[in-house]
Amino acid sequence: TADKLLLLVKRSKHSLLCEWGSCEESFGRMQDFCQHVDEHLRTLQLDEEPDSLAEEQSCLWRECGFCAVESPGELLRHVYFHCYHTKLKQWGQAVLQSQPDLGSCALGPQNRNVVPDISDNFVCQWEHCETSLENPEWFYRHVEMHGLCTEMKSNGREESALHCGWKDCEATFKGRFKLREHLRSHTQEKVVACPICGGMFANNTKFFDHIRRQTAIEGQRFQCSHCSKRFATERLLRDHMRNHVNHYKCPLCDMTCPSPSSLRNHIKFRHSNEKPYRCEYCEYSCKNLIDLRKHLDTHSSEPAYRCDFSDCDYxxxxxxxxxxxxxxxxxxxxxxxxxxxxxxxxxxxxxxxTSHLRKKHQFKWPSGHPRFRYKEHEDGFMRLQLIRYESVELTEQLMKERTGNNFGAFTLLCPVLSPPHRGQQIKFTLCLSLS
Structure with a gap:
């Protein structure tokens, strides 16, 4: 299995290559590797200015380009994450070498050393523990020790189990492996990274999916009937289809969404007046960072938009x-x-x-849906998307609410795929009110 394969890879010898500047030293142990990188960091003399960081003190890891601007701790966390990321990529390389038929990533190496921004120290939230660490490797091993040291407990009604001690978590497990796996949901620890593009994954299965998605088009035999995207396996197609199925209804309007996060975003942008992003030069405020960046262009004397057509200087x-x-x-x-x-x-x-459909054909969109959506067809033309996928339970709820309204809704069992959620049927619901 994927988990057993990853365990074998972890037990095998690996070489951790330092990519700081022109350095090319390699190490077999993570502890030695981190100590070596500490020596590079000491050359920056970060401790001399505990409250500030000079602009020239940027990360020298090859193909990174990160520049810390807030504090020395920001740069420390960033460079330590490079160490951790290097280990995950080494494991990913070993996994690919053990699976020669899997193929390889085709995304290219331009982002292979780009790591996420780490704004604060890693803080353990296990009960009675508030350990704060700058190095993600030591933080994940620290949390792992909590899982290894916790004792089996019985609640008097069932057999003994391991209890997760993370703040506000009541999960229990029969084995330590499951507890350790669960703890990654709290720490966001990844276990493997793609050696080509640098992408990180929570398990080997997701890493394999990443590689399979790079498969040539002739190997992507499974096609989504809704958006025409192709996939290498039926499971990848089913996972993709979940994004088309709406399970959640907005309590304030008729909008339906495929996930809790998309519902939260809908409520934030459609029903909330909160504008947390503020311009530092004027009184403008907005709901997202993209709009703020567009606004900031108005304070610049440089043109923000240039015509993409050749021979046009506009x-x-x-x-x-x-x-x-x-x-x-x-x-x-x-x-x-x-x-x-x-x-x-x-x-x-x-x-x-859209203007043509509304004026010429008197089309209207349902309450909660702010615009028409268009779908690409086999002939290359974009036409109005007339259907949306909803769970049976949500469809029945909506039909009860819409009784008496002039909605042309119909129900049809999905003829293409087995349901994304076991035991749960999927129905098509007409998306438009034609009154």
């Missing part, structure tokens, strides 16, 4: 202006890919087709 600081430029100057250069499914009229942009 540039502007306004998103509206660049869109207007494309429409007025280059409209004829676009292929009209958006086609009306009613009268076959074609448009170069989706919003033009």
């Amino acid at each position: 540039s502007t600081r306004s998103l509206h202006s660049i869109k207007s430029h494309y429409k007025k100057v280059h409209e004829g250069d676009f292929m009209p890919r958006y086609k009306c499914h009613v009268c076959e009229q074609c448009f170069t942009r989706g919003n033009n087709l």
